[in-house]
Amino acid sequence: MVTEKKDIVVLGAGVIGLTTALKIQETGRYNVTIIAEILPSDPKNIKYASQWAGAHHVSFTKRDHFQHPLDKETFEEMWRLSQNEASACFLQLPQTEFFTGEREQPSSLEHMPNFRHLTTDSEEVIGIPGAVHGEAFTTVTIDVPSYLNYLLSRFLGSGGRIVRGSVQHISQIAESGAHAFLPPAERFSSDGFPRPQKKPKAPAAIVVCVGLGARFLGGVEDADVYPIRGQTVLINAPWIRWGKTLSNLAAMEWTYVIPRRTGIVILGGTLEPNDWNATPRPETTRDIIERNLKFAPEIIPAHLRKDAEKPTLDDVLPLVVEEGCGFRPGRKGGLRLQAGSIQAPNTDRTIPVVYNYGHAGAGYISSFGSARVSLELLEKALQEWS
Numbered sequence: 001m002v003t004e005k006k007d008i009v010v011l012g013a014g015v016i017g018l019t020t021a022l023k024i025q026e027t028g029r030y031n032v033t034i035i036a037e038i039l040p041s042d043p044k045n046i047k048y049a050s051q052w053a054g055a056h057h058v059s060f061t062k063r064d065h066f067q068h069p070l071d072k073e074t075f076e077e078m079w080r081l082s083q084n085e086a087s088a089c090f091l092q093l094p095q096t097e098f099f100t101g102e103r104e105q106p107s108s109l110e111h112m113p114n115f116r117h118l119t120t121d122s123e124e125v126i127g128i129p130g131a132v133h134g135e136a137f138t139t140v141t142i143d144v145p146s147y148l149n150y151l152l153s154r155f156l157g158s159g160g161r162i163v164r165g166s167v168q169h170i171s172q173i174a175e176s177g178a179h180a181f182l183p184p185a186e187r188f189s190s191d192g193f194p195r196p197q198k199k200p201k202a203p204a205a206i207v208v209c210v211g212l213g214a215r216f217l218g219g220v221e222d223a224d225v226y227p228i229r230g231q232t233v234l235i236n237a238p239w240i241r242w243g244k245t246l247s248n249l250a251a252m253e254w255t256y257v258i259p260r261r262t263g264i265v266i267l268g269g270t271l272e273p274n275d276w277n278a279t280p281r282p283e284t285t286r287d288i289i290e291r292n293l294k295f296a297p298e299i300i301p302a303h304l305r306k307d308a309e310k311p312t313l314d315d316v317l318p319l320v321v322e323e324g325c326g327f328r329p330g331r332k333g334g335l336r337l338q339a340g341s342i343q344a345p346n347t348d349r350t351i352p353v354v355y356n357y358g359h360a361g362a363g364y365i366s367s368f369g370s371a372r373v374s375l376e377l378l379e380k381a382l383q384e385w386s
Contacts, residue, residue: 006204006382008032009173011217013039013162014050015363016370017209018151020356023371024207024378025160033178033203034155034162040148046278049211050148052230052326054258054266055364056141056243058095063108067335067362070369072111075139077368079113082140089147090140091261096124096244098131103249112137128246129294141243142364143260169218170208174344174351176200202344205352205378211329214357219342227327228360229275230268231284235319237299238263246295255291257299264321265299267292271361273330280323289316331358337370339377341385352381 006029010021013036025032038048045051057078059071082090096118097109109115118125118134125131156162165181167173172180179187179200210217215225237259245256258266267288292299293311300311336358341350356374359366 003029005029005031007177007201008205008207008378009177009203010034010207010209011167011170011173012036012209012211012213012357013152014048014209014211015053015148015151015367016050016211016356016359017207018148018155019367020207020209020371020374021160022151022155022158023368023375025155025158027375030204032155032160034160035165035167035173035178035181036162037164037166039162039164040145040152046325046327047213049326049329050363051144052232052324053144053361053364054141054232054256054268055144056095056258057139057365058097058245059108059362059365061108061362061366062104063106067366067369068108070366070373071108071362073369073372074365074367075112078140078142086147086150088261089143089150091143091241091259092138092140093259094136094242095139096134096136096242098125098128098134098244098246100130100132100246100248101250102132103247107135109135109137112139114138130248131246139243141258141260143262143264146262167217170206170342170353171219171345173203173206174342175202175346177203202347202349202351205354205382206342207354207356207374207378209356209374211357211359211363212327214329214331214336214355220355222331222336222358224332225358226274226330226332227276228330229270229272229277230324230326230328230361231270231272231280231288232266232268232324233285233288233320234322234324235265235267235299235316236263236321237265237319239301240265240299244296255288255295257292257296266324267299276327278325278327280325285323286313289313328361329358329363330360333358335359335362335366335370337373337377339381341381350385352378352385354378354381 061068115137163181214222240259
């Protein structure tokens with residue numbers, strides 16, 4: 001006997017929404033529709049954090065935290081993809097993390113390929129001002145524009161659907177699904193009169209993956225969600241095929257070099273909680289470049305320097321492609337990954353709602369792991385409410 005597929009609506013088309021929708025759709029048991037205001041192929045928008053990410057896979061979640069295995073699971077999947085069908089979206093490279101203070105041991109990164117500790121007297125550490133130890137390993141960086149569209153095309157190829165729309169309250173979806181956001185040809189009768197071709201159908205469940213939007217979305221309105229502003233500088237430097245970061249936890253300052261397969265390199269960065277300024281600050285751009293020149297002067301090879309001995313800001317400026325500024329979706333208490341429910345308006349029916357948001361700067365890092373947990377929560381909730 002053929003079981004009818006259940007309709008699921010996923011809100012949000014960032015890396016979390018796309019990965020979660022893909023995970024659900026590829027089971028073959030559901031018809032998934034994504035509703036999102038902004039899509040991966042759109043111009044960059046401050047409302048869409050995933051377009052602004054660096055991004056590399058470097059997890060700092062503590063080993064005893066529930067999110068650590070999700071990060072590890074995601075890395076394993078991204079490593080597989082980087083060697084197979086999505087290789088054009090990734091760059092495998094050596095990564096070095098330097099720290100100005102002590103950090104908890106054992107390291108949360110010990111599962112990474114070619115992992116090794118760098119002690120205070122290591123040659124690599126001695127060459128970094130302020131660093132007291134470090135960790136080296138192999139990881140992947142993600143070409144964000146290509147990867148988001150890869151997820152979208154894979155989702156569509158598996159039978160999923162995406163609809164552009166701005167949802168004000170999840171009760172809209174609980175009552176009528178995606179109907180209000182469909183093209184007129186699907187919403188109205190064939191004779192053009194404004195009466196439905198068929199009664200709007202409520203979904204079997206809703207999955208909320210709206211990032212910072214969870215603060216404002218009716219029916220969610222999570223006051224614990226807040227922006228963590230991040231500013232970066234993108235340069236064209238295809239000779240850079242290594243990544244490294246200097247973490248100054250005391251000053252809450254991270255200086256990093258993240259190269260992409262395309263030759264674009266992200267220089268960062270900032271971590272500014274509750275800062276809503278969406279415009280890059282010129283003084284911050286200058287500070288990011290100057291910090292990176294002290295930390296990693298080799299980003300400018302000698303033949304491109306005015307002074308062969310010491311690179312300067314003027315050496316970097318001709319390479320600048322863009323200044324970036326995005327809002328990481330932070331949340332007090334951390335990631336919200338749980339199931340709840342909503343009463344469908346004008347009915348006695350209760351619809352499951354799965355929440356997957358609040359990843360802060362770890363959306364890419366935990367995307368596949370949190371998508372798997374979302375699917376498990378969804379299926380458990382559907383059983384309970386069926």
